[in-house]
Amino acid sequence: MSNVEQKMNQNLSRNIDTNVKVIQSLLKQNDDVVERTFYLPNQQGNKGTLFYVEGIVDTDKIERALKDLMYTSSANSNAVQTTSTESNLAMSIQTHMSHNSSVKVANTLQEGINGILLGDCFCIIDQSEQGLIFSGKGGEKRSVEEPMAEQVVRGPRDGFTEDIRTNTALVRRRIRDVHLKVEGLELGTKTKTTINVSYINGIVKESLVEEVKQRLNKIEIDGILESNYIEEMIRDAPYSPFSTVLNTERPDKVAAALLEGRVAIFVDNTPFVLVVPAHFWDFLQASDDYYLNFLTGTFIRWVRYIAFIISLTIPSIYVLLTSFHQEMIPTALALTIASGREVIPFPVLFEALVMEIIFELMREAGLRMPKPIGQAVSIVGSLIIGQAAVQAGIVSPFMVIIVALTGISSFSIPNFSASYSIRLIRFPLLIASGTLGLLGFIGMFFLLAIHAVSIRSFGESYLAPATPFKPKDQKDLLIRFPWWHMKNRPELAADNGIREANEKPAPPDKGNSETASNKISDEMNSDANTTSTANKKDASVQRKKSKRIKRKTVKLKDLMKDKNDEDQKSQDNE
Amino acid sequence: MKIKITNGMYMALIINMVYAKSIGVTQGSIARDVGSDMWISTIIATVSAMLLILLTVMIIRRMPKADIFDQSKAMLGPWVGKLICLVIFIFFTLSFGPIMVTFVFHLKDFFLPEAPLFLFVFIAVLVGGFAIYFGIEVIARMALIGVFSILLLNGLLILGALEDFDVRELLPVFEFGITKPVIASRHHLADWSIVIMMCLIILPLVDNQKEWGRSSLVGVIFSFIFIVMWPILETGVLTSQVTSQYLIACMQMARSAHLGFFLHRYEMFMIAFFGISILTQIAIALLCGSVALSKLFGLKDFRPLIIPVSLIMGGYGYWVVQSHNHAMDILENSWVSLSLSITLGVVGVVWILGFFLKKKFKSEKG
Amino acid sequence: MIRKLYKLVILMAIMFILTSCVGKREIDDLAMVMGVGLDLVENKNGEEEVKVTAQIARPADARGQTGAPSGQTGEPIWSISATDKSIFGAIRKLENLSSRRIFWAHSYVIVINEDLAKNGIKDIIDFFIRNPELRMRTWVTVTPDDASELVSSLTGLEVIPGQSIEGLFKYSDITRAAPRSQMIDLHAAYLSDATQPYVARLKLETNELSNQTPEQGEMYKNVTHAGTGVFKDDKLVGTLSAKETRSLLLFVENIKSGVSIIPCAENEEDVTTFELVHEELKVIPDYKEGTPEFTLKVKTTGKLVETDCAIGFDDDQKIKELESNIEEKFKKDINKVLDKIQQEYGVDILEAGNSFNNKLPSKWKEMRVNWDDHFQDATFHVDITAEIKSGALLIEPTESNKRADE
Known part of the structure; x- marks a missing residue:
């Protein structure tokens, strides 16, 4: 390894052949590295060599660069002629010959190699101690599509892609403000992933940006393949099942967050952008809430809150009622439940756990399978589990309803990582209430609540603005107030003064x-x-x-x- | 301690600290004394509690950054200060008796009669101890959730009970004269004494010092609104005779609430909300006990003391609840007299001595 | 911190495993009692014993096909009984009979035989309110028939008899012939210093036709409401008939409607039926010369629902006449009940003591000790105003016009 590093740190030699040899030795065993030799159209006819990695470059751009280097108009060639004897041949090519918009002069081999690997093309010329890096980034990438995980009925349909520039562009297209900042840094010793930290100056608290940058800079890892690598390394309460960093595929959601004074973290090669700080409620709110009439928005938001409560508590409450507190069930219902359970050989808790696990299996199988088979899995699952298991007397029909209800409710939580965490925390609740009845339920619920209350996300209380109660921020919690009514930014913004000055229409x-x-x-x-x-x-x-x-x-x-x-x-x- | 809590959280703490026992156990005790004048006793006790809490605010204002322990230490010297720490620790240990009575009997008698007794005390102490590990701020935020659940509980009860409400049961007012309700109010005032003691410890942490008096009063008034509904409904729906028959009168009230004929009872859901409130109360009591003990030993942090304090207070709680008779005896006699004498003693002594030792505050401040 | 969390988790896990399922019983391990019958029987030695009959639902048969295959024995209920000197003893014997744990919480109704009720029902009240499982809204009733027969015969439209008895209480507002007496009210009335308890009365009546052999006439028994059982403290002292109960309900319940039948002026055999859509009673207590006095102000509005007589709604004179007829009849009914309660039974089940206490608390203190005696001496003034507001859809009487020209 040290050999490689030694070579990398070398300066370029005046002799092109030595340079080419070094580069070849560094990039040997690589089929996708292309080497192209040419001669400059000046009097000396300097030999030049171009290196690039096929696939991550735009071939058109390379060809254009080659054209600049090989043919040249008389004016330009004059300039090259005059300066060609000077040592800074590369500089004169950059200033006089190249049409490439971001051609850079590289002094060391290291810069050149990095450029090649990043998708640029590196050009060395005989008799020059400097190389040139032509930007040629390109290659195949996915176009902007509708986000898979977060869909809306009304609202923009564009979603982030794997390309970080496209992603930042999608946000910048929404916020055309001089204060919008997109700071870049590179993480991952091997992957050298580009990370962008974005915020709106003046709205965001400076301490927050500092904190984010500080946490990002602390990261030492060889590779970052997805934004969760970063999420797990910068989050508060790392052991908590609750996620304290919001991830989203939607540019409009990121833009909205930036306008509220939050910080977005873009990671290259993933369509998921992180937003910090995140409150618990952010995971239950969808973009639709803000794009529909505020009454509708409030209503669907409530539907989601109810879905949350159902998916968290309904299995526990069912187990609680049927195995401890049967006197609480209305008599007619109690008879119905009892008749369904008449032939079931298992205790309710066991039945519930088994069904929950079967449900998770089906969900997972449907997700992992190729799409056409996934549907078959869900049909088989619903038929076998829903129908046959009940008829065979292994599962009671009520339990099927409960589990299905829980499943549907957890699907209606817009952020899927939040819906996973809710799925997780309902198991302790289920077990506690199945073993200790109401006492277990209350105790476990209290523990979970204490835990949720105690965590913070980048200095913000996780359950704010509900607790600690922030009266000013209530306009976007239980009820989504009309836009003309939300005059202030949330309290987490540095500038939470007037956001708009609209009167009621x-x-x-x-x-x-x-x-x-x-x-x-x-x-x-x-x-x-x-x-x-x-x-x-x-x-x-x-x-x-x-x-x-x-x-x-x-x-x-x-x-x-x-x-x-x-x-x-x-x-x-x- | 740099931690600050907002005035809203402080009010929430007050509400949670007094609510759980006052709505049922206390009302039963009062009903045995004054019948349908329960709510009058409740009002009397609340008014006296207001006066006491204002007195508390006055005391703490003298040295706004120091709680009762530090203040008494500065004022009367380390030994008297330690004595007050000890007294307050004993007070909170004693207060764990009625709190446990409320928690355990609610759940055990009405929901899990076959479960072993230690389990209830154990879980209460475990959950409470876990909660206070995170410190006062987290519990204060939890108290807000507690208030929310109290609201829901009250709402649910009103829904189910208003149909059977008969205002005639409340009449005539002052059936037993005026002195009797005043004397009976001691039961409720004993509940308030826990709040007063808590304020002596927690008030310095409250954010907005100017609003201390107002926040305290508003907290008391809100608690009163949440509580007074219960004696009125208990009399109007159950009659005072029935109320007085039960140890946990509010559960009987909750049991008789129904929505139409279909949902003939739903007390389990009410108790689920109630549980959040009372577990918060348990946590605060444990916290106050731990803080008192840590000041006694001169420790900077109360956390190392959580486990011993939990054991002591849990043990005492277990000893109290082991039989109904025993619990009732402690609740209605010794607890009332002890708590009231300790509260009035500490508040009164510190208040009066403060007038003679004004100079000490100034020197401390300088 | 994390270590502590792990410890906590392990501790919780151990605790759950060690103590798991304390007091746990699955819903299908329960024998859910739908109705309880209590009788007084004599054993071989001639001693009086209590016979407890429990009507237990078989969920699979009561609910039929709910997805799971069920053991179709056909009978939705299973009735068992046991006798012992005390209720507790009998109940314990019932436990020995049942393969599942007997679960009383869902009992719709408690039926007490009148003989047993005459001996006192204090222990029954105590048993049913002391147990946290039991609901406070069970209907408490007395019956002149065998309670065991009443709770174990299949009656009504419902498959579970308890349910059909509840249905009687729930849905028959206009013609209900028994008060809604739930355990919670009975308990309060028993403890009260002013009022005495009363409960609904049930009877088995043979009035159901067989669908196969209708020509044989009524052959199946059905449960019906049959008035009120009046208690002095915990002992049954008498009953009110279904008709008398109607007037009682005016005092004790917030009933909104009823039926009044008045004979026509022209022809005694023809009758006019009024539905009383609104009834309101105001009791004004007073105290005169050592005896309590009550003025009962009754306001009622009715609507004509059926008539044989020629009553046109434009005839003010006739309407007035009818109104006074209603008032008179009403007054007679009320006085009859008052007489019976006051003179015959001598117990205040009308909550008159309560209203007296509300109005005149100082006098009440003197009289509360033997209120029942004072109640017997009390005078009642009944003051009724009836108003007929509509004739339902019609204005003109339903008269044939064929002989109109005569």
């Missing part, structure tokens, strides 16, 4: 003969005299509005100031 006042355009113009110059016909109420509304606008401008000024300071800082740093 209302039809124009009929008594007032002003036209809409008049009104708008009035609003524009808020200090303009109100017309004598306008009544007092109107005036007061306008006063309020102007106040708000003033406040907003003050906020903006502050922001601008911050921004300037920051620019100053960055300049200083440079």
Whole structure:
């Protein structure tokens, strides 16, 4: 290994053949590395060699680069002629000959090799101690498709892809703001995966960004293949079944999170983007909530909350009722349950555990199988388990209903990693209530609740804003308030001042003969005299509005100031 | 301790600390004394509790950063300070008796009569001890969930009981004169004494110092609203005679609640909510006991003491609940007199001595 | 921290395994009692003993096909009985009979034979309220028939007789002939210092036709409501008939409707039926010269639902007349019941003591010790206003017009 490193750290030699030999020795046993030799069209006819990895480069770009190097217009060749004797031949090619948009000069072999492996093409030229890196990244990639795991009825249909640039572009296309920052770093000693940390300056708390970067920089690992590698290494409460980092395939969700003052972490080669900090409730909220009428949005959100409660507690409650507290079941129902269980040879707890496991098996099998077979699995599963097991008297029909209900409920939780964690935590609850009855249920529920309350996600309480209770943030918890009502950002944002200054929409006042355009113009110059016909109420509304606008401008000024300071800082740093 | 809790959490702690026992066990005791005037006794006790809690706020305000232990140490010297630590630790150990009575009898008598007694105490202490390991802030947040569950429980009960409510049972008011309800209010005031003691320890941690008095009062008033519903419904639906017959009167109330003819009982769901509240109360009592003991030994952190304190308090709780008779005797006689004398003693002594030793505070502050 | 968590998990696991399933019993291991009958019987030595009959549901047969194959014996219920000196003794003997644990919590109804009720039902009340499993909303009834027969015969539309008895209480608001007496009310009334308990009365009546041989007339028995059993403390002292119970219900329940039948003015045999859609009673207690006095203000509104007489709704005179007829009849009914309760049984089941206490608590203190005696001396003034508001759909009487020209 040290041999390889030694070679890598070498400077380029003036003799092209030595360089080519070194590169060849480093990249031998690689079928996909292509070597292309050419001669420059100058008087000396310097020999040049181009290296690239086939498949991760765009061949068109390579060809264009070659064209620049081999044919050249008279003006350019003159320039090359004059400078060719100088030592910085590479520089003159970069400035005078190449059309490539991001051609770089490489001084060491290491840069060149890294460039080759990243999907660029590395060019060395005889009599030059510098090489050139033409950007040629390309190759096959998946196009933007509808996200598989999170679908919406109304809302944008684009989802993240495996390409990090596409992903950041999808977000930037949504937030065209100068404050949107996409900071890059590279993680993984072998994979050299690109990581982007994105946030909106001024909205996000600076300490949060610092914390995220600090945690990311601590990571030492050879390879990162999926964002979960990072998620597990930066999360709080690493042993907890609750996930404290939100992952999503939806650019609109990331954009919304950024606007709330969160930080997004893009990882190359995976469509799943991480968002921190995450509250428990974020996992139960879908994008649909915000794209539909707020009443509908609230309703479906409640449906999901109920689904959560059902999938967490229903099996436990059923076991609790049928094996400990039968007196609580309404008599008619108790008879029905008893009649279904008449021939079942197993205790309820055992039956429940077995059925839950069978359900998980079916779900897993349906997921892993190729799609057409997956459907067959689910048909076989539902037929065998649902019908035959009941008729054979092994499982009671009620238990099938309970397990199915639990399954359906857990599917309606929009974030699948959250739905997995809920599946996990219902087992201790089930076992506790199956062995100790109500006492076990209460005790285990309390333990789970204490655990959930005690964890934090990047400094934010996991169950906020429910507990600790944040009155200002309630507008987006139980009820999704109309957009014109959500005037503030959540408390986790640094700038949680006015987010919007909308009034409740209302039809124009009929008594007032002003036209809409008049009104708008009035609003524009808020200090303009109100017309004598306008009544007092109107005036007061306008006063309020102007106040708000003033406040907003003050906020903006502050922001601008911050921004300037920051620019100053960055300049200083440079 | 740098940890701070918000005023809202503080109110939630107050509500959880007083709720569980007051709605049933206490009401049974009061009903045995004053019949249908239960709710009047409840009001009287609440008013006296308000006065006491204001007094507590006054005391802590003198040295806003120090709890009762530190204050008494600064004021009266280390030995008296340690004595007060000991007294408060004993108080919380004693308070575990009634708390355990409430928890164990609710679950054991009505749901799991065949389960062994130690299991209930064991689980209570285990869960409580686990909870306080995370510190006061987590429990304070849990208390908010507790309040939420109390709300649900009350709502469920009202749904099921209002149909059978008969206002005639509440009349006539002051059936037994005025003195008797005042005397009977001692049972409820004993519940409040736990809150007062908790405030002496927790108040310095509360965020907004200006609002201490108001938050305390609002907390008491909210607790009162949640609690007073029970004696009124118990009288109106069950009649005071029935209430007085039961050890856990609120369970009888919950048992008789029904939604139409189909859901003829659903007390299990109410108890599930109730459980969250009372487990929070257990956790807070354990926490206060541990803090008191850690101050007694001069430790900086209370966590090493969780297990011994849990054992002591759990053991005492087990000793109390081992028989109904025994439990009732302790609950209605010795607990009431001991808790009230300790609370009034500590609060009164510290308050009065504070006037003579004002200089000490100033020197401490400087 | 994590070590501690592991320890905790292991501790919990051990605890669950060691103590697991404390008090656990599966729902299919229970013999769910749907109704209880209590009789007084004499044993061989001529001593009085209690006979407890339990009507136990067989879930598979009671529910039929619910997916799982079931043992079709055909009988939805299984009735067993045992006798002993005490209820507890008899119940313990029942446990020996049953292959499953007898589970009382779902019992719809407790039927007590009147002979047993005359000896006192305190122990029954105590048993059923002391046990946490048992529900507070069981119907408590007395019967002149054998309680064991009543709970073990298949009656009504339901497959489980307990259910059909509950149905009687639930759905027959207009014509119900028995008070809704649940254990919780009985318990409260027994403990109360002012009111005395009363319970519904059930009877077996032969009025069901056989579908195969209808010509043989009624041959199957059915359970019906048959008035009220009146208690003094815990002992049955008398009964009220179904008709009398109607008037009693006005005092003790919040009933909203009833039926009143008035003979026509022209022809005594023809009758007019009114449905009383709204009844309201106000009891105003008073105290005069050592005896309590009560003014009963009854307000009722009715609607004409059936008539043989020629009553047109535009005839104000006639309507007035009818209203006064209703009032008179009502008054007679109420007075009759009052007389019976006051004079014959001498117990306050009307909650009159309660209202007296509410209004005049100072006087109540003197009288509460022997309230029943004072109640016997009390005078009741009945003041009734009836109003007929509609004739349902019709305004004109249903009269043939063929002879209208005469």
